[in-house]
Amino acid sequence: xVVPLFSSLFQPQPWVVIGDxxxxxxxxxxxxxxxxxxxxxxxxxxxxxxxSLQDIGLAGSNLxxxxxxxxxxxxxxxxxxxLLSSRPxxxxxxxxxxxxxxxxxxxxxxxxxxxxxxxxxxRDLQYILSMKLKSLKLRLKSWNKDVFCP
Numbered sequence: 481x482v483v484p485l486f487s488s489l490f491q492p493q494p495w496v497v498i499g500d501x502x503x504x505x506x507x508x509x510x511x512x513x514x515x516x517x518x519x520x521x522x523x524x525x526x527x528x529x530x531x532s533l534q535d536i537g538l539a540g541s542n543l544x545x546x547x548x549x550x551x552x553x554x555x556x557x558x559x560x561x562x563l564l565s566s567r568p569x570x571x572x573x574x575x576x577x578x579x580x581x582x583x584x585x586x587x588x589x590x591x592x593x594x595x596x597x598x599x600x601x602x603r604d605l606q607y608i609l610s611m612k613l614k615s616l617k618l619r620l621k622s623w624n625k626d627v628f629c630p
Contacts, residue, residue: 497533505535577617580624592623
């Protein structure tokens with residue numbers, strides 16, 4: 481019987497049960513011209529209730545804050561893949577600059593670096609160095625996209 485299996489898996493931490501149970505909890509879930517099987521639906525709902533399982537859906541409103549769910553492209557008529565993520569969404573914004581060693585071997589790298597380094601900046605040496613590095617970073621990011629990721 482299914483119920484003892486789920487009961488024995490219970491841990492005091494969140495967990496997810498996903499599967500193709502060939503049963504639905506209501507007629508809304510069925511995409512067929514055939515009527516739902518009431519005894520199977522009742523048995524499925526009883527199993528869910530007695531196992532303390534909750535259908536959280538994937539619309540997002542019933543999901544805990546740290547879990548996101550999404551239906552992916554349907555591969556066949558009655559199954560679709562599901563992507564669940566428990567990681568917080570990454571904020572899009574500041575991405576740290578990383579100098580790529582492969583740039584040094586490119587024929588145009590030295591000319592690019594020399595042209596940026598020859599830009600005139602006026603003030604104290606710390607400011608000049610800071611502005612040259614900032615300018616080089618911006619040019620390298622743009623150059624990298626043009627040369628290595630066309």
